[in-house]
Amino acid sequence: MDNKSRLFPVVRTAAALLISFATAFLIIVCVSKTPLESFYIFAIGPFTKMRYIGNIVEYAIPVIFSGLGMAVLFQAKLVNLGGEGVFYISAAIVSFAAIFFIMPAFIHQSAIILLGAVIGMAVMSIPAFLRAKYNGSELVSSLMLNSILLGVGQYLLNTKLRDSNAGAQVSYKFVPSTAMPVIVPGTKITSGLLVALASVLIVYILLYKTKWGYMLRMSGINDEFAKYSGISTFAAVVLAHLVAGALMGMGGAVETISMHKRFEWTALPGYGFEGCMIAMLANNNPIGVIGASLFVGYLHIGADLVARLSDVPTEMIAVLQCVILLLVSAEGFLQGLRQRWIEQGVK
């Protein structure tokens, strides 16, 4: 294989991104009264102010967690969309700890993040055991769990946490010691970023430098073969779920105490599905998740800006995500080009 065909995945991803931008342009032309201006706001706007760049990173922090979680699951060939529910219930439950306990700041924050991880693992253990022991579809069970956890979280919010003095459907205020410290002045980027980057490193080491990670990846590549060579696929499935659950639970906790003063989610936050696309963009590589998350953050801030400053609904982002997800995961996309490159390489 020569350099050119090794470059192929990069070219393909770039082509997919280009097409998604063209789609964005098309939508804006259809919806907006001032299309060129709106597209400028969408594409260039996020880089025009330090605050907007900060927003991109702030958005990327929670989705790094969910992207990592999905990458681990995808590596083990599992499709579990429970991240959504895990984010929600983890945020709801850690809100108790953030409202009713008083502790020194660092200990309090660490305890909350750990609690999030434990909640995530507890939730994910249900689809994990169902799949590992009884071969039940983790996709369906995790989706049902999402709806159930949303109901439970709303119940907690309305009956136990609801601040009746606040006008909206929000919880009491968190204790000040829970607020994660801001590390980049002029933005709201908190030390949550460091937790996210540390998680990336840990997941990378786990997947590529340990026996457990090897086991997990092997059972993803070919579980029959893994079984015959003595790898327990049961352990691999459970491990992947627990790691993903811990990551997503941590994501929910970090997001709650770094970006919010109260628990105020009344619907599923959407980070879980986002993680799916990020893992695909990153080709399930933990390091790549960082870049993919920043890119998704950029898309979101662009769409937010264009919704705020112009007249295009932010739901445009869903269309872009679909295009990217479809094209990046399409093995046959640009297959002709690849074939030609390989043939040239042979000559």
Next chain:
Amino acid sequence: MENVLRAIFTTDFFYSIFRVATPILFASMGAVVANTAGVPNVALEGIMLLAAFLGMMFSAISGSAFVGLLAALVGGILCAGVIAFFVLYYKTKMILSCIAINTLISGGTVILLYMFTGDKGTSASVASKVLPNIEIPLIKSIPILGGVISGHNVLTYLAVISVVAVYFFIKRTPVGYHMRAVGLDANAAESVGVNVNRVKVLALLISGFLAAFGGAFMSMGYVNWFSRDMVAGRGWIAVAAEAMGQTTVIGTAIASLLFGAADALSNAVSALGWSSELVRTIPYCATLIGLIMFSIRTSGKAKGRLKTNIARHEKAKAIKLNTLKKS
């Protein structure tokens, strides 16, 4: 508890089971057809949502519920066609392309709704049409049964008919036979001259067609408006029903009715002042519990089969050894 029982044992409750099961029944029949041909369609949720939107929009524009239904069906088939194109010709993974389509439609319908009505939440400001209810002449006058069976939306009856139709389609027609062959072993089917891709595309299109009926029912029968994400997981419940029914038409229909009953139950007890957040999770809990029980049972059966096979093998070996010793 007595209140609950009183809320359940009414004609209204049994009537509402059929009403709420209608979209699930349609979508789960779609899931059965797709899965029979080995292309598990999990974009039913999105297809239903698209159909619900198109039904609302075109019935409002044309003033005719029938045109709305037609648009919904065309939309459902086209959407399934897009999935088929990506999966079979671009080799995208089935589940990922379905997730992508679901995301697209969940956001896309909001954009279209905004363009059409200027509102991002519901279409309440637009006068869209509803498909008619049908009173069955003789059965209507039977005391209790009449109240349960008669007076449903035309699509509810069509849902029941679709179960029978899908059953005969899969069991009795040549195309259905091909679908089962492709689902069992695509290579074997191809080796005897079945056009595998064509059969798979057809199965996907039919599943889109059926799911679109369910979606149309949501905005033109269940209620008379469209609201964002109004399908609310019914497509996924249909997927679960299909998994519990083990891709059999009858089993899937029964599972769909069970989930419909759970849904109706949540509607009935929410009137009693129970916490509405928790009550709303009843159908999902029922689905999850159903899935768990079903998985445990089938995996137990598979293990049992393995054990008997091993035992049989051992026995045969022992007999062989004995005969060898004797000789």
